[in-house]
Amino acid sequence: MTVTDDWIDRIPDVGEELERSSTAERVADKLRALVIDGALAPGTRLSEEKIRQKFKVSRNTLREAFRLLGHERLLVHEFNRGVFVAKPTLADVVDLYRVRRPLELSAVRGAAHAPQAAVRAVGAAVEEGERAESRGDWWGIGTANMHFHEAIGRLSGSPRIDEVMHQLLAELRLVFHAMAAPREFHAPYLGENREIYDSLAAGAFDEAADRLAEYFDAAERQLVEAFSGGRGVTTR
Amino acid sequence: MTVTDDWIDRIPDVGEELERSSTAERVADKLRALVIDGALAPGTRLSEEKIRQKFKVSRNTLREAFRLLGHERLLVHEFNRGVFVAKPTLADVVDLYRVRRPLELSAVRGAAHAPQAAVRAVGAAVEEGERAESRGDWWGIGTANMHFHEAIGRLSGSPRIDEVMHQLLAELRLVFHAMAAPREFHAPYLGENREIYDSLAAGAFDEAADRLAEYFDAAERQLVEAFSGGRGVTTR
DNA sequence: TATTGGAGTATTGTTCAACAACTCGGCGAC
DNA sequence: GTCGCCGAGTTGTTGAACAATACTCCAATA
The missing domain is CATH 1.10.10.10 (Winged helix-like DNA-binding domain superfamily/Winged helix DNA-binding domain)
Structure with a gap:
């Protein structure tokens, strides 16, 4: 007044x-x-x-x-x-990727509209992973990988997508516990994450999305394999 | 034995x-x-x-x-x-479409892998809407429209996507209650739904997706307008 | 031997009553 | 007109009780 x-x-x-x-x-x-x-x-x-x-x-x-x-x-x-x-089955693994694919890919393809801070967060997750690797912290690599994909989801700027992604990734951690050799799983993807981020930071969104799509194919294939071959098909 | x-x-x-x-x-x-x-x-x-x-x-x-x-x-x-x-705000409306867009569009684009029954379910929802219109049941038109998009989500064959879609659409119904003139909202899209379905049934998946994308743009614009102009910006 | 049936036990589903912690509105002091 | 306090009403949390269901084990049976 x-x-x-x-x-x-x-x-x-x-x-x-x-x-x-x-x-x-x-x-x-x-x-x-x-x-x-x-x-x-x-x-x-x-x-x-x-x-x-x-x-x-x-x-x-x-x-x-x-x-x-x-x-x-x-x-x-x-x-x-x-x-x-929860005891994720093979069907769950496949389903998780079915949801992640469209959400993350569209987030990357539309990243032109994302704020700079959101893009930088992706980069931060990449570095977090690299640091974890340099000290041999394999579980830390996994965590960083989760953060990486969570940051990618956040590019779309949607609280609901954030929440869905967060849940999906938590479930994915369960998958790792249920599968045969979780230790070596994440490390190979560190390089790809950096490449995806570099494309992203350079504004090459479609390129980043294509790389990400390849990652999905590879990761899903590897997980499915770990489930089928590894240690018995979680009978349930 | x-x-x-x-x-x-x-x-x-x-x-x-x-x-x-x-x-x-x-x-x-x-x-x-x-x-x-x-x-x-x-x-x-x-x-x-x-x-x-x-x-x-x-x-x-x-x-x-x-x-x-x-x-x-x-x-x-x-x-x-x-x-x-819940009292959806304008931000919620925008967000709902941010989630629906990638999920439904990718479902349609990948509908080649969907079972025939799933495609037919989309058609059934279209007809349900047309029947509702012929008897002037505007609320029934809205319900049918929900079923239409739920059926589209189901094309991706993912239980998790089903669940997400179901929730999003329930929220959307709330939006209709919160906005100015819900009665006339759905009817205009009946024709578009049929066109989308026809493209889909003909195997023209990308065409169907493009039509669907247009629908999203139009519907979101209309909703945003109803929220801003209509009856006060749900101050919250 | 393998299967069925049943009693007893353990665990979950649901209700109820009580009290603590908090919100909201009003009233008075200043 | 603002501030602080008080009291009524509502929610948060607890503990105990009982009903309903699942699990275990053992005996009866084919």
Whole structure:
């Protein structure tokens, strides 16, 4: 009411930042980390009672957390039987790539409209991977690879695509746990990631997309092979 | 044991069919229908106590249902404040199309690999829309349009894409409730849907995709307009 | 020997009641 | 007109209870 009053409009929308989290969400976060890091092997049954004791929350809250992770497909809820760590099948692997392909490719092809910061984030993920390799951190290479593809998805500037990508990649980590030799999987793609990024940074979007498409073909083929040959076809 | 024992392998995988559903899921189904049909206007607050009385379930079960619908983005859960029927903003509309575009277009472009039944389902949705129009059922036209695009998504043969599409379209119904004149929105596109299908059925996949792309541009433009001009920019 | 049936146990599904933590609106002090 | 406080109402979380279902083991049977 005094002199100017429109400064309020210039404050950059703090919005959701100060979200407090519910207990269920925090429990879900912990559980998610355990699943993704492989501490809980695919197929493991999560007993309500035992987990409840570990986390010291009520059964109801725990069940809410289970629901959350179920929606992310990291856990599967079988009625009256309990929740299990998801155990991706060959069909799941193929399906994951069926979703990633159109989303990531279109993100790259339309990257002309993406902000510079988003492109740079892709580069940062590439470097993260290279650093991890130089210190022999194979799990770090995998993480960096996830970040790389997450950054690519972010090029499209869509929160919903971000979320879908995030979920898909979390599921993919499960796939790695379920397959035969996860250690050597990511390293070969470090070079390709850099090439994709270089094309991208140079504005050669279609070229980057073509390279990415090749990556998809190769990676999917390798995964399918690991599943069929490796260590028994996750019978399920 | 006796003569032949492999008949068991020939039984066509009854699998998931006989899934029993939890109470929470049934409640979620009812609520979803209410939201989609517009019985609950966007922005409405859903009091736990009142809904609980209506549905005669416990508060815990109800909260589980809320969580489910929250994940579908039909409800938004504000911590310590309650759940509200989602109120899509202009940004949401744009985002929805950002996701639909790559998914549906790639589904159509790759429809050569889709089974005939999937293509026929697209045609069935077209006819469903034409029937609805002939009897002046404008809401039915909208439903048929949803089915049309859901069928298109199904061309890609990916369960995950199916699920994403289903959610996106449910959200889109919310958009219609939030905008100015939903009645007249769908009818103009009936003709285009048929053309897209005809191209598809004729095996002209790229042509079908191009038509679909035009549809996206037009529909998004119209929706954005309805949001900006119509009845105040859903301030939020 | 292999299969079926059933009792008992463990686990999940759902409800209920209680209390803590928080939001919202109003009222009074300044 | 702003600030702070109080109280009513709602949500968040817990714990206990009971019903419904699945799992295990053992005996009966063919």
